């Protein structure tokens with residue numbers, strides 16, 4: 355079983371928050387491609403890692419592997435000392451729910467849920483797995499706070515298709531952050547955003563390492579990449595420090 | 597998760613209503629067939645029970661028809677000599693035998709009942725068919741101007757009715773039997789004989805009949821321990837030139853005819869069911885396909901495979917259930933006019949729908965729809981649960 359109690363509050367880890375050991379991933383559907391070919395990486399609590407690289411090189415694939423959404427062919431991926439390959443699908447799902455915040459490259463939202471409901475959704479899922487449950491009022495308060503911070507407070511009862519692309523992007527960021535996960539995986543989170551909102555989003559992401567979590571961000575923007583304490587470039591299936 | 601399902605359904609109204617409509621129509625047809633058929637079967641069985649006689653002896657005439665006698669109220673002027681009764685009483689296995697005399701009202705008779713309706717005169721001393729009802733109503737016997745009416749006979753002028761020029765007092769209404777008895781006047785045998793002997797108009801309708809010397813039917817109750825078929829055979833052996841009918845045989849015949857019609861209806865309905873099932877499978881598969889990406893997100897955020905499975909199944913069952921409930925209600929509403937219409941077309945009487953049958957139809961229709969929805973969604977739900985989240989999120993648009 356996964357330990358889902360809030361060890362994100364524990365600042366002193368005696369193990370890295372996330373560790374990749376020689377991870378290989380090959381896609382075999384159709385043309386065989388190997389976007390991740392022996393990646394090793396250590397990510398401690400408090401780390402802000404940026405990953406750059408040309409598109410189609412395998413950056414997203416790497417994040418999916420770390421996020422437990424894709425099985426590696428070989429190597430080891432440990433998140434908070436749990437080996438993702440050695441746990442059941444069920445436990446992996448719980449780990450995703452409780453410890454990982456994924457900001458997808460595309461803005462996927464539940465079309466039938468309002469902005470507020472989309473944002474509350476991850477918290478409700480976490481409630482399924484934890485003993486100390488967030489009450490309705492707490493959830494509401496958090497939702498309000500994030501909507502305010504991202505400037506979509508007045509869009510709470512809108513459906514996703516009634517939002518602009520930029521507003522949707524911000525909502526997706528908020529959805530990953532609202533549960534205050536240990537590890538935030540951000541796949542080009544500032545896409546579709548103007549400079550102002552891009553920097554607002556980065557402002558929201560930066561506290562993640564500061565509170566003892568870790569942030570792994572894929573970006574093409576040098577400006578944001580410079581804020582990271584570890585910068586990597588991806589090429590030929592491996593990560594090279596910059 | 598149920599709330600999520602509800603939101604999915606209520607905010608995709610067009611999609612949801614279409615699914616509801618599909619199930620609604622199928623269930624409606626089913627409930628109509630079911631309610632009508634069951635109602636009919638119950639009615640037939642009930643008729644026999646309420647009739648109370650095991651065997652019906654009728655004159656051996658060309659116009660004799662047991663079905664007409666039992667299930668319609670049309671005038672049925674058939675006669676046999678009174679001596680038959682004595683012979684029948686002697687037959688082995690006959691416990692009770694009670695004669696009845698059929699006469700009728702006349703169109704021509706002024707200011708009174710204006711259609712031709714059968715009048716059944718019964719013998720107060722030997723009767724066992726109406727007796728239980730008399731006991732229930734605390735009546736001893738019918739005196740001269742008293743009559744009892746079937747439940748469907750309209751009572752004019754309050755509790756009085758004019759028949760063949762005489763005014764009668766209605767002292768009771770029978771409970772429904774689902775037979776011709778429901779539209780019949782019942783009167784004392786002596787009164788009927790007097791009427792038949794004195795009413796000139798009736799004499800015209802019944803020429804050469806001496807009402808004192810004839811009966812129209814003899815109702816027989818078989819002794820305990822005797823087989824109805826054996827007693828019928830015994831009566832036949834006595835060679836009395838009569839038609840002998842076991843009432844359950846009439847009932848059985850009707851049931852057989854009816855069940856054949858029923859089978860055809862069920863067959864057609866099953867075809868409809870198959871079409872509906874295919875339509876629903878198509879709809880749910882398309883729905884799951886459209887929501888592939890959302891399924892991926894649900895899994896990525898921490899929803900289990902079982903959550904996805906339950907979500908789709910629940911949505912399907914819920915929609916189908918609503919369709920089923922509405923369909924059942926509409927079906928029930930539609931079946932009453934159907935019964936009325938058929939009752940006019942064929943002469944048999946059918947009981948009004950009873951609450952038990954209505955409840956049963958609603959329950960059955962709804963459950964059937966839920967089951968249908970669940971089965972149709974089974975494959976799409978399994979498929980969605982097994983989706984690889986990375987694939988659908990990253991490459992959802994493809995295929």
Ligand SMILES: Nc1ncnc2c1ncn2[C@@H]1O[C@H](COP(=O)(O)OP(=O)(O)O)[C@@H](O)[C@H]1O
Nearest residue numbers: 381383389408409410411412413414415987990
């Ligand atoms: N499910 C998949 N099956 C086969 N190939 C895939 C799949 N997902 C991604 N790819 C391929 O893997 C390569 C890396 O993709 P991706 O990780 O999205 O790159 P990046 O995020 O760096 O642009 C691409 O060539 C892409 O087409």
Ligand SMILES: [Mg+2]
Nearest residue numbers: 413414459541
């Ligand atoms: Mg990418």
